[in-house]
Amino acid sequence: MNLSIFFEPLPEDPFGYPENPKSVGSYLAPFVHSFPDWRSAEVVLIGLPEYRGSTNTTDVTYQGPNRIRQELYRLMKGTGAWLLMDLGNLLPGIHLEDTYLRLKEVIETLVDAGKFPILLGGSHDLTYGQFLGYEHLGKTVNLVMVDSQLDMVDDERATPEQSHLHRILLHEPTYLFGFSNLGHQTYLTESSTLAALEKLHFELFRVGQVRQQMQEMEPVIRQADLMSFDVSAIRHQDAPGQQYANPFGLTGEEACQLCWYAGQNNQLSSLGFYGYRPEFDHRSLTATTLATMVWYSIEGYYQRLPSLDFQSNQFLKFSVGFHDNPNKMAFYKNRHTEKWWMEIEDLSGQRPPFVVPCSYQDYLTAADGEVPHRWILMQARF
Template identity: 60%
Template sequence: MSGGNLFQLLLPLLLQTFPDYSYMNLSIFFEPLNEDMYAALNKPRTLGAYINRFVGKFPDWRTADIALIGVNEVRGLDTEEASEPKAVPAPARAVRQKLYNLNKGTGRCQLVDLGNLRPGITLEDTYLRLKEIVEVLISYNTIPVIIGGSHDLEYGQYLGYEHLDRVVNMVTVDSSVDMTEDPEATPNKKQLRKILMHEPNYLFSLGQIGYQSYLVEPEVMATLEKLHFEAYRVGEVHRNVQEMEPVVRVADLLTFDVSAIRHQDAPGYEPANPFGLTGEEACQICWYAGLNDTLTSLGIYEYNPELDNRGLTAMTIATMIWYFVEGFYHRKNELTFNSKQFTKYAVAFNDDNPDRMIFYKSKSSEKWWLEVEALSSDKGSRIVPCSYEDYLQAIKGEVPNRWILTQARIG
């Protein structure tokens, strides 16, 4: 049995027997940072001066709001038969050098940097190792921000939610949809299929943002439609990036493939793509993710420092993380809809439509939610994020597509 599998089996017992086991032993999975390299980044009022990082003593992440994790694993870019980890330029190091030099935002800042996760013996072991790290961190309400190699690592990030015993919502930002059935494809092109096929199945919804039609197989898009998942082309993001806010707001975890950003703003990936999100749009999406009260992990993948001669991609990613952190510290805790924080709207319908549709609007943030009744009376209802445009569509007598997709999923 591999070390990753053994740890997975023993962790629940160890946590019950020794409550401080996870705190004392997470350090064995991480490589400390180079103290000489990061000591120079402790400039007053910059993030580097406020981040407790692993250079000697492993930081107490239990009291932190956000934990940075570097994962230098790129075997997902090759065939699945690849076994030994490759020696690659550390993507997180370049990002850290930019991030630590950014000025701290307003409010408090309780961040830790756990260093770089040691790759497993096999790629699957790395997934399981990442799973355990994510599982433990979110159990302590500490949000992992993963700066990774290949995008298939999102599979390990997703596995970290298996212990919750509830369905979860996932959003991925990518220029393609990594669900190919091609047996010759590399792992970073088919991890979404692994997620969909995983047992037990606890994925309720998947939102795909920024895809480009000419990079996606028609059969893949047909699968997304059949499963009643939301997908938005990059042109739709360009037209109105604000409409992506309710898509992101539903997520428990969000993953971001750097290839979703146009090459002009982030050249550190391959193959180069002249089209995609702008750097500003990427930061806007990360700001939405930070604001999301339910989001508990963020992964940013596919950055290759060897292709980033002037550090532009590292700066773009660092700024995305900065906006995520700022968004987190502006959360409103808007999760209870029977409070005086919300205004309730009822929209009446006729004909074959539902009798009425219930909307909620926050008095402080002015965000909107939509209550969706299940087709089966024993399944109750679900309140999901929506936009003001959905409300305007309803008062015109049209059923919003978001309502239709959600009801189809809950049955």
């Protein structure tokens, strides 16, 4: 597919030539004059200057992606080859639905080619277009969101940004296997919404749980095929460039830690950053925070390990017995990274056992004779 027809070039003046030859801007090919050959890239940046799904868009400057780029290009390159390209900004469709479909086609093409697109949004409802890009795969996928509230308003008066999660969950054909939300704040979310998602056996972590159990978030993110990060999950002190100021939320450092986990996830094939409103970001603090989060995502990507072979010497296997079965549950530990996986046996017998990410705490729980909650969730989703 000729992706160039979907994009507009970047303005040259705001970026110019990188002052430092070791900066990120010196190691990427941006779409300024000619569309880059994205097939030779590994990580691809895409700007999404689309805000029609949001509220109060009168003062929107549509320069959000470019402001993030300005700060990202100035950062120093990390380790690894960094085969990075910036395809410019996606041209919005005539209608908002057209933008979703354009984003769908772009994600389809890039994911099929084995590229890792990083999306710089735009309102959070663009996650729906990102999600549509996985419909053609013919398999179920796992979605992880980081958001201060769950966008499941079931009201025809609601904006797409307020209801896009509801639309994702009801999408036909159904190909969403797992959903997890990190960082929601209970006083911003209806209790009925939380109850409905818990009945679907999805994982929901309050901002306090994320902060207190940061290492436990790593296996949650390690299951994701796509991830969506709303800037509203970050407290106002670190990210004032959002529509509704919130004094509580993740710190910038915690947000970067989650992005580091995301980048390292071999299974993750797209990552979106949404909700940035530059008209509220007078000193570019939010743009700097988001640029650093993108940097950690890319750096994590270049720390990914080769495909997993649980029968190799790279892994240690631990078997935990329950009652009359000495090998009821199996765990695997990577000798180098010390990350854990858990083998799940389908009790219905309809599929062979499969291995999912877990934590050391899951192993300790099983060793104490209790079934880990993660194992129960996986069984319930079948």
